Amino acid sequence: MTVAMCGDDDAALRVVGELVRDVGGTPAVLGALDRVRQLEEVAGFVIGLSFAGFDPRSAVPGVPAAA
Structure with missing residues (x-):
């Protein structure tokens, strides 16, 4: 599962990203707090x-991940 995250504190984003990975997720940092x-x-x-x-996937089509 991808977990979308926004934040202004790089250290906090790293910690939360590790927590997401620890439970089997994939963190996706989408920008600073102004994107929340x-x-x-x-x-x-x-x-x-x-x-x-x-099904939300029917309205938000899959896009291949960037290489």
Whole structure:
């Protein structure tokens, strides 16, 4: 599972990233704290789809990971 993260403190992001990896996840740092609002809105969109009975992957298509 990918865990989206935003933050301004590199040390804190490293610690949280290690915690995410420790439980089998993949941390994805998406920018500084000024991006948090965008992350929250996307999460709301995905959660809304799920609660309405739709698979979020049908609305957010997979994109190959960068090499």
